[in-house]
Amino acid sequence: MGRLFAEPLETLNLSFNRIMAKAGGKGVNLKDKLDGNELDLSLSDLNEIPVKELAALPKATILDLSCNNLTSLPSDFCSLTHLVKLDLSKNQLQQLPSDFGRLVNLQHLDLLNNRLVMLPVSFAQLKNLKWLDLKDNPLDPTLAKVAGDCLDEKQCKQAAIRVLQHMKTIQSEQDRERQRRLQAEREMEKKREAEQRAREAQERELRRREKAEEKERRRREYDALRAARQEMETQTKKENSEIPILAAPQVTAIAVRCASKKSGGSSKNLGGHSPGKRYGYKKTEGTFVHAGNTLATQRIIRWHPGAHVGMGCNKTLYALEDGIVRFTKEVYVPPPRSQESREVICRLPKGVVLYKTFINVVPTKEVGSFKLVTML
Incomplete structure (x- = not known):
């Protein structure tokens, strides 16, 4: 079989087909077909993203997944850190993965016409993001106000800057709140430890007192017994010393x-009446x-x-x-x-x-x- 292309492939467009949706991305070997940095999977009726196949294409830094039936992104999608430009517009995404901020090389992100309400806090880690479109999403009023309208290139660039700043603020507040909770938990733990030590000290003191009282009680009993024995010995010696020596009459x-x-002395001498x-x-x-x-x-x-x-x-x-x-x-x-x-x-x-x-x-x-x- 001869070569299909006379020159190296720069762009591969697989839109308007159902190959990926039905075969899960295994029907076509993209690694042998792609030499460029752009992969177009738009209008492919995708329900899931073939992350494993995409991870095998590190040169595909531009990925177009627009106009599909995606409702969520798999957790391992954030391992595609080589992506620079990502188009997820016109899907049914309700939320992004919590570790979406791992895509640190991402510069261009299109989320037009989805069902997003909030962005994950890790979004603040996309430090290289320069272009963002969040139009036609049921965004939180505060986030929608920060993002703006994104009607042209300039507004989308400003939206990226403002949204990143907003998410950094939220992340800082959450970090401070987390620190406050941790501090409160540490203080509570210290307080519990102090109370536990106080209880243990009190129990030790109580046991020490009980042992001391028991020892004192045994000592008093021993002293009383010893005194009684000495008194009896003294009384016996005194009585023995007071025995008079009778003179021979x-x-x-x-x-x-x-x-x-x-x-006499017999009960029979009492007329038959025994004294008992x-x-x-x-x-x-x-x-x-x-x-x-x-x-x-x-x-x-x-x-x-x-x-x-x-x-x-x-x-x-x-x-x-x-x-x-x-x-x-x-x-x-x-x-x-x-x-x-x-x-x-x-x-x-x-x-x-x-x-x-x-x-x-x-x-x-x-x-x-x-x-x-x-x-x-």
Whole structure:
């Protein structure tokens, strides 16, 4: 196949056809056909712009897309930064892409007879724009006043200057508003951080006070327990030191004999009337007892066995050695899971110390009496 053109192609006009609309721009290989810088796709009944095919033509700096059915521009259309002149007149465009300002090399822009109301803020970045036509668009009144009528070449050039200045003003205002919002957000964030730090500090102080109070409470309980123990030890030492040393009395011969079962004390000697069991009996302080003597009877435990004291049936306390009866009190700390902890400790006032009463026998030899072992 021979060459179709004898000379290099400067301008390619594909207007008045439906090739692009139906084939999506893939029916004709424009890269092999174009050597110039102008591409005319007007009156092609386009619904979409073949951006991929146009991006493959970096030399096509002049693009005519007028008189088509375009309602919007794809987002990747703004990647065609090589465009210098763009004609989008007589379409149905309702808005331009938000990053339309990426077309930084654009000098000539025709948006005649579309449905545009506002321009994107990035429009202010088109610093090389020298010609602009916005006639026959339902523009915002302020923007329409700035753009003017664009009836001739001079007015279109002035429109480009005024619209760029107007969009720069809008961009500056939006930037300032954005800065104010950012500043307000930073201040709010700082305020929230300060409040959070204050709350954390308050919580730490509260925990510190609670720990200090708990420590002080435990210290008072420990001091009270220690003082009670010292007091009991002092009382015990005092009582032991006050035990009198009995002088040996004059020995007197007394005829005694062991009592028989019929000598009294039996319930059967009361005419068949039993006095019943007696509880609450106890030996008094300082009484001399013999081994095996009953020291106390109790229905519930009121006295606890101490030194040389045993516990028999029915909680009866009896002496294990001959000696003198002594009562002592000691601090009582019940086990954590015992019945006393569940039913008694929880009802007591805070700081109350419990005591147990113990019956002790101080081993001592009896002086001043003897047992008759034989008749005189």
